[in-house]
Amino acid sequence: MSRHQRRRQSLLRPRRLAAPPLRFFMPLSLLACLLALLVLRGLATNEAFHDTRIATSVDKTTVPENLLKGGPIIDARGDKNEHPVSYRVPDRTVVLSFDDGPSPEWTPKILDVLAAHDIHAVFFVTGAMTTRHPELIRQIVAGGHEIGVHTFTHPDLVYQSEARISWELAQTQLALAGVAGVHSALFRPPYSSDASALDDWNYPVIKYVGSHGYLTAFIDRDTHDWKRPGVDAIVKAAMPRRPGAGELILLHDAGGDRTETIAALEQIIDKLQGEGYRFGTISEALGATDATVPVHGYQLWAGKGYIWASQAAVLTLPVLVALLAVVGFLNFGRFALMLVLAPLHARRSRRRNAWGPPVTEPVTVLVPAYNERECIANTLNSLAASDYPIEVIVIDDGSTDGTADIVEAMAMPFVRLIRQANGGKSTALNTGIAAASHDIVVMMDGDTVFEPSTVRELVQPFGDGTIGAVAGNAKVGNRESLIGAWQHIEYVLGHNLDRRMYDMLNVIPTIPGAVGAFRKEALRRVGGMSDDTLAEDTDITMAVLCDGWRIVYAERARAWTEAPASLQQLWSQRYRWSYGSMQAMWKHRRAVTSRGPAGRFGRLGLPLVVMFGVVAPLLAPLVDMFLLYGVLFADAPITLASWGGFILLQAVLSWYAFRLDGEKPLHLISLPIQQLVYRQLMYIVLLQSTITALTGGRLRWQKLRRTGEVAAPVEA
Amino acid sequence: MRQVATSSGRGSVYSAQPDVAESRQVEPAPAPVFVDQSGLRSRLFRRFGWPVSVVGAILAAAMGSSLIGMQSDAPAMGIPPKPAYLPAWGPLSPSR
Numbered sequence: 001m002s003r004h005q006r007r008r009q010s011l012l013r014p015r016r017l018a019a020p021p022l023r024f025f026m027p028l029s030l031l032a033c034l035l036a037l038l039v040l041r042g043l044a045t046n047e048a049f050h051d052t053r054i055a056t057s058v059d060k061t062t063v064p065e066n067l068l069k070g071g072p073i074i075d076a077r078g079d080k081n082e083h084p085v086s087y088r089v090p091d092r093t094v095v096l097s098f099d100d101g102p103s104p105e106w107t108p109k110i111l112d113v114l115a116a117h118d119i120h121a122v123f124f125v126t127g128a129m130t131t132r133h134p135e136l137i138r139q140i141v142a143g144g145h146e147i148g149v150h151t152f153t154h155p156d157l158v159y160q161s162e163a164r165i166s167w168e169l170a171q172t173q174l175a176l177a178g179v180a181g182v183h184s185a186l187f188r189p190p191y192s193s194d195a196s197a198l199d200d201w202n203y204p205v206i207k208y209v210g211s212h213g214y215l216t217a218f219i220d221r222d223t224h225d226w227k228r229p230g231v232d233a234i235v236k237a238a239m240p241r242r243p244g245a246g247e248l249i250l251l252h253d254a255g256g257d258r259t260e261t262i263a264a265l266e267q268i269i270d271k272l273q274g275e276g277y278r279f280g281t282i283s284e285a286l287g288a289t290d291a292t293v294p295v296h297g298y299q300l301w302a303g304k305g306y307i308w309a310s311q312a313a314v315l316t317l318p319v320l321v322a323l324l325a326v327v328g329f330l331n332f333g334r335f336a337l338m339l340v341l342a343p344l345h346a347r348r349s350r351r352r353n354a355w356g357p358p359v360t361e362p363v364t365v366l367v368p369a370y371n372e373r374e375c376i377a378n379t380l381n382s383l384a385a386s387d388y389p390i391e392v393i394v395i396d397d398g399s400t401d402g403t404a405d406i407v408e409a410m411a412m413p414f415v416r417l418i419r420q421a422n423g424g425k426s427t428a429l430n431t432g433i434a435a436a437s438h439d440i441v442v443m444m445d446g447d448t449v450f451e452p453s454t455v456r457e458l459v460q461p462f463g464d465g466t467i468g469a470v471a472g473n474a475k476v477g478n479r480e481s482l483i484g485a486w487q488h489i490e491y492v493l494g495h496n497l498d499r500r501m502y503d504m505l506n507v508i509p510t511i512p513g514a515v516g517a518f519r520k521e522a523l524r525r526v527g528g529m530s531d532d533t534l535a536e537d538t539d540i541t542m543a544v545l546c547d548g549w550r551i552v553y554a555e556r557a558r559a560w561t562e563a564p565a566s567l568q569q570l571w572s573q574r575y576r577w578s579y580g581s582m583q584a585m586w587k588h589r590r591a592v593t594s595r596g597p598a599g600r601f602g603r604l605g606l607p608l609v610v611m612f613g614v615v616a617p618l619l620a621p622l623v624d625m626f627l628l629y630g631v632l633f634a635d636a637p638i639t640l641a642s643w644g645g646f647i648l649l650q651a652v653l654s655w656y657a658f659r660l661d662g663e664k665p666l667h668l669i670s671l672p673i674q675q676l677v678y679r680q681l682m683y684i685v686l687l688q689s690t691i692t693a694l695t696g697g698r699l700r701w702q703k704l705r706r707t708g709e710v711a712a713p714v715e716a
Numbered sequence: 717m718r719q720v721a722t723s724s725g726r727g728s729v730y731s732a733q734p735d736v737a738e739s740r741q742v743e744p745a746p747a748p749v750f751v752d753q754s755g756l757r758s759r760l761f762r763r764f765g766w767p768v769s770v771v772g773a774i775l776a777a778a779m780g781s782s783l784i785g786m787q788s789d790a791p792a793m794g795i796p797p798k799p800a801y802l803p804a805w806g807p808l809s810p811s812r
Contacts, residue, residue, distance in 0.1 A: 022765045029772035036779035075795065170785030185793035213790035286795050293791035306782040533749055583749035695761040696752020
């Protein structure tokens with residue numbers, strides 16, 4: 001096997017290099033878009049980079065006295081960065097400030113109250129809320145109010161690096177530019193209070209933000225309205241300590257039920273206006289130029305693009321989640337089906353004489369061989385040890401390495417050799433079927449080794465006259481390497497759980513070419529092996545099922561096969577399998593609308609195979625994108641924990657499969673890595689062969705196959 | 717098709733009669749499943765695939781770069797040296 005696979009590699013390599021990179025470039029570029037959209041959406045919903053830690057107050061040894069005792073507005077910009085100054089709100093002046101918004105529910109109501117009294121205020125908005133509610137920012141700006149930056153994700157900046165603080169500022173400005181075409185010069189750190197609360201940890205943040213040109217606005221009066229202490233308490237907290245003193249009042253327009261805030265706002269305005277207070281924005285109170293400055297050109301368009309992309313991301317997410325749900329449903333549905341049906345199958349196979357009287361009549365074993373010099377002797381020797389009466393027909397498919405001569409030289413009395421010009425595996429099998437003396441035909445590959453009991457176990461189900469074919473249990477012999485171990489896991493899982501499940505539903509879609517048995521009658525009725533597809537074993541299995549025969553899985557009929565040992569060999573083997581099975585599914589598509597047994601397969605088996613074998617793997621990259629997003633941008637521990645849970649579930653299932661198959665669970669230790677490398681390889685192969693199928697290319701490959709270059713593969 | 721059949725055990729010649737195989741040989745070979753002889757599907761894939769991929773890559777790059785956060789500086793805001801110049805009474809003039 002390894003010989004002709006190497007040859008096929010060398011034949012294929014120039015073609016693969018010559019193929020346009022589009023088939024790789026397109027999925028990659030779409031996946032990159034997907035990841036970017038996920039991050040954009042995560043930012044807009046404040047899920048990405050979320051940090052809920054809040055620092056406690058520490059010493060104030062580094063904070064200048066004048067700031068601790070000074071006003072709420074701190075100017076650490078430009079040359080004042082070394083020695084920041086603070087400003088107070090002038091007497092009989094009130095600046096109302098609203099943090100954490102805008103919120104679609106409460107901000108419009110607050111704007112209505114302010115408009116009714118013809119008052120301007122300051123809204124310290126977060127970038128995330130801005131991105132999600134652009135219209136509200138536009139309303140705030142149109143109402144003559146001022147916008148301040150309250151960071152993007154609302155973290156306690158004390159815990160964040162300077163780079164992160166800078167990013168928070170930049171991202172919020174980008175969002176503001178996108179929604180309202182403005183940047184803001186005002187900043188208020190999350191979880192802040194009055195200037196006397198400055199300490200050794202948050203003072204550097206204020207200086208850093210000042211070095212970027214921001215004026216930091218703390219407060220005079222904290223109403224604690226977010227705790228919902230009652231309207232009276234909020235109003236009381238908003239009143240000045242000294243009558244007539246200017247003040248900057250903190251209220252909130254987001255983060256929960258703000259009914260009390262709105263009721264209190266009316267009273268605060270009425271009371272303070274009654275005391276002769278005037279209301280304004282920070283820049284108005286300081287007599288400064290506008291804090292909200294229009295932007296043009298690149299800044300404006302970058303912002304608009306950002307907002308558009310974020311909106312698109314928020315809109316597409318439900319679609320992505322729905323697709324993810326499909327994947328989840330398919331995977332868990334498959335697991336559930338396996339968990340229910342595999343034990344039933346295992347119980348059935350433990351029953352003695354489950355198929356009626358024991359089958360003892362001799363059978364024919366077909367061994368199609370193309371350049372199997374290394375393996376053919378082992379194969380025939382293993383057949384010689386068979387404990388069941390067999391006739392062996394080796395069909396040499398025009399080998400050029402003397403395979404036929406080896407067979408002839410072995411001179412085994414029960415072996416017949418048929419030499420034919422190279423015609424492909426299905427032709428070789430048809431030749432063998434025609435030459436077979438017995439009613440039951442066992443098919444194996446020239447590189448496969450049977451156990452002494454394999455044939456006997458394989459043919460026992462034929463005691464039941466409705467059974468037309470039997471699938472055996474192909475096992476990976478070379479499982480010492482990592483690739484071998486992964487394939488070993490895959491074979492054991494695929495055979496013991498998938499095939500048992502399909503068996504119980506009577507829709508086994510593939511009898512492995514390495515070990516399977518057919519009634520000659522069933523083969524004759526469906527017209528023998530066909531070379532319409534690259535997976536003649538799947539094709540014939542589906543044809544036999546559609547003809548109304550039952551197909552069962554004989555787990556104790558073990559055949560040992562040598563799995564591809566390099567990634568390249570594995571790639572081309574799986575490429576052919578995926579492509580061939582899709583061909584077979586397409587070829588038998590009319591079964592969906594057929595009557596009788598074909599219709600049963602078409603409406604039960606085909607959808608299952610398409611869903612589990614094509615749709616789920618094609619959507620699997622989506623899962624990896626969500627995983628990547630979760631680990632890198634959102635909550636890594638939760639993401640990793642849920643992923644670990646999934647792996648664990650799979651490990652439990654695999655362990656059960658290994659136990660059913662009497663295998664040592666040692667090889668399961670590579671399961672986590674298998675999920676990180678092998679699974680991806682498998683879905684990339686499937687995607688590539690799907691693209692090939694859709695574009696109708698690769699004719700040369702099929703011609704190659706007709707000349708037998710890819711005959712006698714390791715099928716499972 | 718040349719067919720030489722030998723029974724390696726006895727050396728006698730066995731002549732195979734591959735009915736099924738022969739009957740398939742006689743039929744004109746049907747086009748293999750999925751293969752598009754005209755190349756139309758492949759051309760369509762390339763014609764639409766390239767623009768889609770290039771636009772996708774540009775979009776991904778643009779979206780990615782919009783997340784880097786390069787412009788973090790605030791716009792200029794001038795504050796007069798003595799902010800308390802405001803009259804203690806009367807309306808605030810709108811800022812300039």
